[in-house]
Amino acid sequence: MSQIMVHVDRIGLTYQTAEGETDAIRDISMDIYEKDFVGIVGPSGCGKSTLLSIIAGLIKPTRGIVIVDGQPVDGPSNKIGYMLQEDYLFEWRSIWQNVLLGLEIQNKVNESTKSHVEQLLKNYGLYDFRHHYPHQLSGGMRQRAALIRTLALNPEILLLDEPFSALDYQTRLAVSEEVAAIIKQEGKTAVLVTHDISEAISMSDRIYVLSQRPAIVKNIYDIQLSCQDKTPLNARKCPEFREYFNSIWKELDIHVG
Amino acid sequence: MSVKRDTVISPERQSYLKQMKKRRQNIALGRILILIGIIVGWEAAADLGIIDPFITSQPSKILTTIVDLHNDGQLYNHIWATVAETMVGFIVGTALGTLMAIGLWWSDYACKILDPYLVVLNSLPKPALGPILIVWLGNGKPAIIAMALLISLIVTIITVLNGFLEVDKNKIKLLQTFGAVKGQILTKVILPASVPTIISALKINVGLSWVGVIMGEFLVSKEGLGYLIIYGSQVFELDLVMSSVIILAIVAAIMYQAVSYLETRFMQYKD
Ligand SMILES: Nc1ncnc2c1ncn2[C@@H]1O[C@H](COP(=O)(O)OP(=O)(O)OP(=O)(O)O)[C@@H](O)[C@H]1O
Ligand SMILES: [Mg+2]
Numbered sequence: 001m002s003q004i005m006v007h008v009d010r011i012g013l014t015y016q017t018a019e020g021e022t023d024a025i026r027d028i029s030m031d032i033y034e035k036d037f038v039g040i041v042g043p044s045g046c047g048k049s050t051l052l053s054i055i056a057g058l059i060k061p062t063r064g065i066v067i068v069d070g071q072p073v074d075g076p077s078n079k080i081g082y083m084l085q086e087d088y089l090f091e092w093r094s095i096w097q098n099v100l101l102g103l104e105i106q107n108k109v110n111e112s113t114k115s116h117v118e119q120l121l122k123n124y125g126l127y128d129f130r131h132h133y134p135h136q137l138s139g140g141m142r143q144r145a146a147l148i149r150t151l152a153l154n155p156e157i158l159l160l161d162e163p164f165s166a167l168d169y170q171t172r173l174a175v176s177e178e179v180a181a182i183i184k185q186e187g188k189t190a191v192l193v194t195h196d197i198s199e200a201i202s203m204s205d206r207i208y209v210l211s212q213r214p215a216i217v218k219n220i221y222d223i224q225l226s227c228q229d230k231t232p233l234n235a236r237k238c239p240e241f242r243e244y245f246n247s248i249w250k251e252l253d254i255h256v257g
Numbered sequence: 258m259s260v261k262r263d264t265v266i267s268p269e270r271q272s273y274l275k276q277m278k279k280r281r282q283n284i285a286l287g288r289i290l291i292l293i294g295i296i297v298g299w300e301a302a303a304d305l306g307i308i309d310p311f312i313t314s315q316p317s318k319i320l321t322t323i324v325d326l327h328n329d330g331q332l333y334n335h336i337w338a339t340v341a342e343t344m345v346g347f348i349v350g351t352a353l354g355t356l357m358a359i360g361l362w363w364s365d366y367a368c369k370i371l372d373p374y375l376v377v378l379n380s381l382p383k384p385a386l387g388p389i390l391i392v393w394l395g396n397g398k399p400a401i402i403a404m405a406l407l408i409s410l411i412v413t414i415i416t417v418l419n420g421f422l423e424v425d426k427n428k429i430k431l432l433q434t435f436g437a438v439k440g441q442i443l444t445k446v447i448l449p450a451s452v453p454t455i456i457s458a459l460k461i462n463v464g465l466s467w468v469g470v471i472m473g474e475f476l477v478s479k480e481g482l483g484y485l486i487i488y489g490s491q492v493f494e495l496d497l498v499m500s501s502v503i504i505l506a507i508v509a510a511i512m513y514q515a516v517s518y519l520e521t522r523f524m525q526y527k528d
Binding site for chain 1: 425428430431432433434435436437441445446449450452
């Protein structure tokens with residue numbers, strides 16, 4: 001068994017606002033192993049983004065503790081890269097300046113980090129576009145640029161909060177495939193929050209299904225597909241795919257109407 | 258990424274382009290005709306005694322007045338005095354307003370505490386403070402510039418602060434995931450994202466500064482276009498008044514264009 005990268009230990013979170021309290025997370029524990037790809041699905045507003053923000057150290061949990069790579073989380077750390085729902089590339093910066101943003105914030109722009117970023121751009125087909133501005137790129141390229149911006153800081157764990165939700169269906173399939181390949185190739189551990197059950201099954205090794213707010217872990221699925229080539233597109237064709245889909249769908253208890 | 262155009266232009270396209278060209282020419286023609294109409298009508302009406310040139314002046318006299326002012330050289334001193342006051346007014350107004358907006362953005366408390374004061378100052382008609390400024394700052398340029406500043410400052414603070422607060426929260430969250438501190442959030446996202454807001458504040462302030470400066474010159478000054486206007490009206494020399502107003506209109510339009518040019522320069526990443 002490989003090493004535990006993220007250990008979430010009985011965390012809970014209650015938001016305090018002027019209007020009152022919101023119980024976002026009741027009790028969640030999870031263990032994420034090195035180079036695992038973990039999917040998290042759950043009903044809207046159940047606390048998925050909150051969970052990622054806690055793991056990333058942006059919010060302190062009301063109860064419980066998160067341990068990343070052996071150390072308790074206390075504020076943002078370089079072990080974790082966080083990708084938000086949209087790419088949030090800054091339109092006033094070129095792609096090159098955008099992907100350097102994280103390094104710039106941490107005063108780490110030097111020859112070696114720059115050549116690392118250049119290599120990433122070359123590997124993932126954006127090098128020729130480095131002097132372009134975000135609006136000149138397609139949705140898929142923008143998402144790749146956002147991923148490279150995250151990878152530039154060389155995190156071991158990537159947190160992806162519905163990173164494809166701003167894309168149309170076609171692009172979304174292609175980009176999720178690309179991103180999965182990049183994450184695998186770079187040897188990263190990943191946690192993906194998504195609304196899309198198919199996306200979760202096709203990309204993840206393991207899926208946590210969360211309950212309605214306040215969230216608890218309702219079920220955990222180890223995804224084992226019998227296909228040879230487990231790219232997200234191929235995975236959808238496996239016979240087991242339907243079964244996973246149906247049981248997760250039931251678990252989520254989505255009411256239409 | 259430029260799209261390569263077809264070298265062959267379709268007939269529909271050709272006739273469309275022709276039509277657009279015609280339209281542009283007509284618009285330009287219309288503009289010139291209106292100007293000529295006003296000048297000729299005004300001149301003729303004055304010559305024919307339909308209007309009294311003593312109180313309305315007339316284009317030919319305005320022209321000679323401007324030429325005279327030009328010949329004895331004092332025209333440029335007056336223009337320069339007013340332009341300089343206006344520029345100081347809107348540049349300092351925008352800069353100071355932006356700085357104060359930064360302060361209020363930085364401290365949530367200060368922002369909440371000062372909010373009612375901003376509202377009251379914003380609704381107060383600033384010229385009411387003119388006499389107070391004269392008493393405090395004397396009968397000269399400082400009072401005029403203060404007037405111009407006052408008019409633009411509060412509006413700038415409010416628009417720029419709103420611009421700051423409207424910056425996408427997720428862009429800030431993104432920086433926080435990199436461990437950014439407050440100063441970095443300000444310089445890396447809040448300020449660059451607000452450049453359009455600040456420039457549009459600058460544009461508004463050009464107009465407001467002119468109002469402030471002319472108001473101020475009416476009240477106190479011994480030079481400037483505002484002074485020429487008020488002096489001309491006091492000695493009942495309407496030629497001087499009209500000439501000054503026309504020069505003022507031209508200079509103000511030039512300055513506005515210059516700021517618009519600045520805007521397109523700064524917004525280059527948009528296309
Ligand atoms: N900063 C906050 N202050 C108060 N309440 C909050 C805050 N952020 C989120 N909440 C509330 O906490 C609950 C969980 O929010 P969260 O964004 O984590 O859910 P989510 O599962 O990511 O939702 P979605 O599926 O819509 O992305 C929601 O009811 C939300 O309204
Ligand atoms: Mg969310």
